[in-house]
Amino acid sequence: MSGMTGNPEAIGEAIRNARTIAVCSHINPDGDTVGSATAMRLGLESLGKEVYLFCDDKIPDQLSFLPGVEHFRRPQESDGPFDLVLAVDISDKARMGACELLISRSAHTAQIDHHPTNPMYMETNSIDGKAPANCLLIREQLRELGVAMTREIAICLYTGISTDTGNFAFSSTNAETFEVMAELMRHGLPLSNLNRILFRERSRPQVLLMGKAIDSLMYYCDGIIAVMKLTEQDFKDCGALSEHADTLVNVGLETIGTKMAILGRETGDGMIKFSLRAKHPTCISDVAQSLGGGGHPQASGVTLAGTLDEATERVLEAMIKKLNGNGKQ
Ligand code: 5GP
Ligand code: MN
Numbered sequence: 001m002s003g004m005t006g007n008p009e010a011i012g013e014a015i016r017n018a019r020t021i022a023v024c025s026h027i028n029p030d031g032d033t034v035g036s037a038t039a040m041r042l043g044l045e046s047l048g049k050e051v052y053l054f055c056d057d058k059i060p061d062q063l064s065f066l067p068g069v070e071h072f073r074r075p076q077e078s079d080g081p082f083d084l085v086l087a088v089d090i091s092d093k094a095r096m097g098a099c100e101l102l103i104s105r106s107a108h109t110a111q112i113d114h115h116p117t118n119p120m121y122m123e124t125n126s127i128d129g130k131a132p133a134n135c136l137l138i139r140e141q142l143r144e145l146g147v148a149m150t151r152e153i154a155i156c157l158y159t160g161i162s163t164d165t166g167n168f169a170f171s172s173t174n175a176e177t178f179e180v181m182a183e184l185m186r187h188g189l190p191l192s193n194l195n196r197i198l199f200r201e202r203s204r205p206q207v208l209l210m211g212k213a214i215d216s217l218m219y220y221c222d223g224i225i226a227v228m229k230l231t232e233q234d235f236k237d238c239g240a241l242s243e244h245a246d247t248l249v250n251v252g253l254e255t256i257g258t259k260m261a262i263l264g265r266e267t268g269d270g271m272i273k274f275s276l277r278a279k280h281p282t283c284i285s286d287v288a289q290s291l292g293g294g295g296h297p298q299a300s301g302v303t304l305a306g307t308l309d310e311a312t313e314r315v316l317e318a319m320i321k322k323l324n325g326n327g328k329q
Contacts, residue, residue: 006137032163043153114133205241219255262315
C-alpha cells in the first residue's frame, strides 16, 4: 500500500525480503539525503544485509565526516542486480539522475521521502510530506526494523535533521524534532563539533563565492524578491565547485522585507540550476513546479536550459506572476 503518509511497515517488509539493497541519494546531494543513506546503510548492515550506496554526483567535501560516506559509488559503476533499490529523500525520478538505471536492475523498488510534491514513483512508497527532515523518517524506519541506535547512526541522522530544518530554525521544526535530538544526544552525538562543520565554517572558495553572489544581487518588486546569479567564470575565479553555492541563496533571503529569493548558477553543461527560497508563510514550491521543478513550500529548486540571464528572467517572471495574484500566497 502507498499513501501520502509514511508507511514504514511496507518498507520494512520490502527490506526484510531483500538481501542485497542499493540505497540511492539525489543529485546535488545535501545533508539530508546523504545522512539518510549512510544511516540506512549502518542500520541495514547491522541486520546482515548487503548494502550499496549510490549517487550520480560527488558527495560534498563538507559531508566527508559521515560514517561510511566513502562507500558511495556512481550508478554506472554497479553491475547489480539488487533485490531492492531504495531511494531516500528523492522528490522525483529525475532527481535520481543515472541512479534511475538501478530500477531496471532491481527486483523491487521502494522510497522513503518527505517532499509533498513526490509523485510516488516507486513500487512501495513511504512519503510523509510534513516531516521536517527525511532523516526523521529514517529513524522511524530503523525503529520499525528493530535496529539499535548507535553514535554513528546518530551522527548521520543529526546531519539530515539539522540541515533540513535550517539548524532547527525553520517553521517545520517541531517537538518531535527535539525528542529525536534528545535520543541522539543520549547516544553520544558530538553536537558542537558537527555544528561547527555544518553551520559555522566555510571553505575559502565558499567565502569568495559569497562575495560574487552578493555582487550580483538585484532586488525586484520593492525588494520582495532578491535575485543572485553565478556564472561558470565566477566558480573558476573562486576555485569553487557547484556544491560551494548550495546555501548562498539564503544570503538574499536574509534581507529585511525580502520574501522570496533566487540563486541561479551555470552548471557547466549548458543548464542553469536554480535554488528558490521563501520566508514562511510565503510558498515557493508552486513556482518551482510551474517551471518543472519542485521541493518544499519554502525551499525548492528547478534546472532550466538557456542562458543564465534568460533562464533567470523566466523564474523571476513566474515569481512576479504569483505575487500579482495569479498564484496562491
Ligand atoms: P536546492 O535549492 O537546495 O538544490 O533544493 C531545494 C529543495 O528543492 C530540495 O529539497 C530539493 O530536493 C528540491 N529540488 C531542487 N531541484 C529540484 C528539481 O529540479 N525538481 C524537484 N522536484 N525538486 C527539486
Ligand atoms: Mn530532505
